[in-house]
Amino acid sequence: MINVLVADDELPAVEELAFLLRRDDRIGSIYRASSGAEALRALEAEEVDAVFLDIHMPALSGLDIARAISRNARPPAVVFVTADEDRALEAFELAAVDYLLKPVRADRLAKSIGRISDLLKDGAKAADMITVDLGGTTKMIRREDVTYVQAQGDYARLHTADASYLIRVPLADLEQQWADAGFIRTHRSYLIALNHISHMKLASASPSVTVAGAELPISRRHLPSVREKLEATRIRPQA
DSSP states (O other), rough: EEEEEOOOOOOOOOHHHHHHTTTTTTTTEEEESSSSSHHHHHHHSSSSEEEEEESSSSSSSSHHHHHHHHHHHOOOOEEEESSSSHHHHHHHHTSEEEEEEESSSHHHHHHHHHHHHHHHHHHHOGGGEEEEEEETTTEEEEGGGEEEEEEEEEEEEEEOSSEEEEEEOOOHOOOOOOGTEEEEEEEETTEEGGGGGGEEEEESSEEEEETTTTTEOOTTTHHHHHOOOOOOOOTOOOO
């Protein structure tokens, strides 16, 4: 069963969404909050698997709450519920599982619950999933499938074995957010996944690392930290 929290500063909206959620057999306990501060208190007091957040709440918005809980070791899945579709991109950058427009339709809500259920069945944390746009279609990819990330201005291009995706997040931000997930900065333009390394040349005049068949440069500035990280993870560099 999925335990959820519904947060919206308009009580009728809270009760309407709670009513729809209660009709789904996959939903367990439903907690309610009418402000951002109340939502954070509920998240501290209760075991919650997913939160349905209104974006436009006074003081602490739904986006503020999502940023706060993203720092948790095991954050709940986040679904934004709002009448403002212009904030969808910003919501997805916060690793939201879904984005529902008011008034919420029962069939559309069922799809969101299905996404949450799939995450829980797989044992995956919401923070391990990335929402991307591919040709106008929204999809979710696993962070563990990302082999390396390439900077493109204020954007970053995520490379996987079979595709690449552009997200509106600077590489420096991803470097901080993904450091504990095994990603390391090798160059001002590249962030690589250590477990996808197949070959390294650290002693040559042009140091490089091969990730998923792509040979990527290691800058002199980042070479010492790369060596240190490889030694810590016991990955042996090749000449």
